[in-house]
Amino acid sequence: MPPPRVWVLDDSSVETEAIRRALTPACQVETFIDGAALLEKLGQEHGLLPEVLVLDWYLPGMSGLEVCRFVRSGPATSLIPVLLLTVNTRADDVVEALAAGANDYVFKPFRPVELEARVLALARLERQRRQLLEDERARRMLAEGTLTEVQAAEERAWRSELRFRLAARATRDAVWEWDPRTDAVDWTSGLHELFGHVSGNIRDTRAWWAERLHPEDRERVVRGLRQAVSSESHEWQDTYRFQRGDGTWAHVVDRCHIVRDSDNQAVQVVGAMQDVTEWQQTEAERLRLLSEVHAQADFERQLIGIVSHDLRNPLGAITLAASLLAQRPDADDRQQRNVQRILRAAERATRMIRDLLDFTRARQGRGLPIYPRPMDLHEVVHAALDELQAAWPERRIVSEYEGTGAGSWDPDRIVQVLGNLVGNAMQYSPPDTVVRVMARGEDSGIVLEVHNKGLPIPGDIQSRIFEPLERGVERPEDRGMRSIGLGLYIVRSIVLAHGGTVEAHSTQEQGTTFTVHLPRQPPVALATKAAEDDGQAAG
Numbered sequence: 072m073p074p075p076r077v078w079v080l081d082d083s084s085v086e087t088e089a090i091r092r093a094l095t096p097a098c099q100v101e102t103f104i105d106g107a108a109l110l111e112k113l114g115q116e117h118g119l120l121p122e123v124l125v126l127d128w129y130l131p132g133m134s135g136l137e138v139c140r141f142v143r144s145g146p147a148t149s150l151i152p153v154l155l156l157t158v159n160t161r162a163d164d165v166v167e168a169l170a171a172g173a174n175d176y177v178f179k180p181f182r183p184v185e186l187e188a189r190v191l192a193l194a195r196l197e198r199q200r201r202q203l204l205e206d207e208r209a210r211r212m213l214a215e216g217t218l219t220e221v222q223a224a225e226e227r228a229w230r231s232e233l234r235f236r237l238a239a240r241a242t243r244d245a246v247w248e249w250d251p252r253t254d255a256v257d258w259t260s261g262l263h264e265l266f267g268h269v270s271g272n273i274r275d276t277r278a279w280w281a282e283r284l285h286p287e288d289r290e291r292v293v294r295g296l297r298q299a300v301s302s303e304s305h306e307w308q309d310t311y312r313f314q315r316g317d318g319t320w321a322h323v324v325d326r327c328h329i330v331r332d333s334d335n336q337a338v339q340v341v342g343a344m345q346d347v348t349e350w351q352q353t354e355a356e357r358l359r360l361l362s363e364v365h366a367q368a369d370f371e372r373q374l375i376g377i378v379s380h381d382l383r384n385p386l387g388a389i390t391l392a393a394s395l396l397a398q399r400p401d402a403d404d405r406q407q408r409n410v411q412r413i414l415r416a417a418e419r420a421t422r423m424i425r426d427l428l429d430f431t432r433a434r435q436g437r438g439l440p441i442y443p444r445p446m447d448l449h450e451v452v453h454a455a456l457d458e459l460q461a462a463w464p465e466r467r468i469v470s471e472y473e474g475t476g477a478g479s480w481d482p483d484r485i486v487q488v489l490g491n492l493v494g495n496a497m498q499y500s501p502p503d504t505v506v507r508v509m510a511r512g513e514d515s516g517i518v519l520e521v522h523n524k525g526l527p528i529p530g531d532i533q534s535r536i537f538e539p540l541e542r543g544v545e546r547p548e549d550r551g552m553r554s555i556g557l558g559l560y561i562v563r564s565i566v567l568a569h570g571g572t573v574e575a576h577s578t579q580e581q582g583t584t585f586t587v588h589l590p591r592q593p594p595v596a597l598a599t600k601a602a603e604d605d606g607q608a609a610g
Contacts, residue, residue, distance in 0.1 A: 074098050075194035078121040080109050080138060081156070082130050085594065086179075090125060090156075093183035094190060098123075106133030110141060111328075113148055114230040120151060122197045123190050128157035128168070136171050143172035147226050150200065152193035156181065158572070180515065180570075180590050245344040249277060249327075251300055251337045256280065265346055267316030285312035285320060296327075300337045305329050313344065322348045386424070390417045418462070425487075439561075441481040441568045443593050448485065448517050449476030452510045455486045459493050466497055467505045474512025478591035484565045489519070491558040492585050496523035499583070516571070519587040528577040536575055537563040562587075570594040 077098040081087045087102050094100050101121070103109040110133075113120065124142065126135035135155055142148045155168050155176040168176050175189050245265050248257040256275045262268045273279065281293050288311035299307035307327050312320040327342025393413040396402065402410070449472045460468050489508070496506045500523035509520040528536060539560040562585075566573045570593045577583040 075122045081127040106138040249340040283314040443479040447476045470508045492521040500525035516590040522584045524582040
């Protein structure tokens with residue numbers, strides 16, 4: 072018996088290759104990076120439908136969840152087993168996936184042996200179901216000779232609905248269908264509502280459409296569509312001006328999908344016209360504003376240079392001088408307290424500079440670079456907490472460690488995450504309370520938790536606490552000690568660079584807990600890209 076046929080939908084080449092390696096020993100694997108392409112292939116298959124679909128939840132355009140729902144809507148595909156891959160671990164997400172029609176799900180990062188076992192289990196059930204269906208079909212064929220005709224009619228109707236929905240997905244505006252063999256055009260919807268053409272004046276021919284193209288665009292657009300249909304292409308798109316019913320001109324983006332037969336001849340063209348006139352006007356205004364913004368790029372670069380050099384150097388001198396004063400044996404208690412204030416202020420200013428530089432780097436689109444290496448995260452956390460405890464001698468930090476801390480991370484960035492979270496906990500909790508830090512090793516990775524008592528984060532702030540320049544409720548005693556509101560934004564940027572997640576939970580009864588989930592190995596693509604971008608920025 073041949074191995075099960077498994078179709079995989081994932082837009083990440085790295086993830087796709089990992090799935091292929093996990094399944095290839097036991098399955099025939101075919102991969103797709105686009106939901107529309109997978110659905111189109113489903114509509115073209117005759118008796119060779121996959122026995123399992125493995126769909127990534129988050130995809131550009133049509134998501135895996137939407138693909139699953141559409142598969143369930145077709146009579147020929149409604150029972151194909153679907154396994155969803157997702158990073159969502161909440162119960163509500165699981166319920167949503169199952170409600171959409173998924174048979175099973177696997178959380179990322181997945182274990183290859185688990186993925187293979189779940190896929191093979193679904194394939195066995197599907198083969199049993201298809202065998203029972205074939206047996207029943209054979210029995211019914213003996214008594215009813217029309218079954219094949221009924222199924223063919225259902226499949227044709229479903230394929231027609233599929234083509235319409237794919238076109239409608241591209242744009243929800245003026246949808247059209249053209250038969251190149253007869254030149255007949257079916258204006259399904261939108262011409263009257265979008266462009267103001269009276270239904271009685273619309274003719275179902277391509278010539279009627281061509282007559283309403285702007286004279287400066289007509290030859291180019293008509294020639295481009297004709298060339299696309301006569302070639303082997305399956306897609307066509309162009310931008311042109313189209314005359315409205317009142318004689319004015321609309322800027323239009325027109326996209327279509329070309330359906331071909333086994334001889335590669337075009338038999339159906341389904342497309343949609345989108346009115347982008349308002350977008351064109353907005354884009355023109357955006358370009359004008361962008362030209363003004365470009366005038367400030369040189370200023371930002373100069374500011375970064377000032378922050379990274381002209382401010383770092385005097386701060387370094389201040390820190391060095393204060394450290395030497397702190398070591399003088401003849402300094403009395405008052406002098407020592409003053410020196411410690413200087414050291415804390417210099418350290419706070421240094422952290423602000425580092426956060427500003429990280430924020431600027433992330434804002435310019437390069438992301439934060441990470442340089443992961445094998446390490447024991449428990450040891451890094453322990454050392455970082457020792458330094459933080461020395462910086463906050465009047466406060467108490469309690470730490471707990473569970474499981475193994477082995478993995479690959481950027482130790483300096485992990486210390487930065489911990490410093491920002493613990494510093495945040497110190498700032499927003501009463502001075503007589505304890506800050507608790509938990510580092511817990513799990514099968515899926517490492518969990519870091521930082522907990523403090525105190526006033527909860529207001530609900531309207533919780534939803535945007537990781538955005539730049541956001542702060543919690545300011546207390547009177549914090550005045551003069553305010554941060555610049557970038558610490559939690561930097562935390563999220565570092566965690567995302569490691570392929571992890573961070574979330575906050577805050578209530579009056581339980582206090583505030585920040586929870587960081589980190590995979591034991593950061594995504595290769597993220598780490599590599601960040602390092603390359605950092606190298607380009609340095610050059």
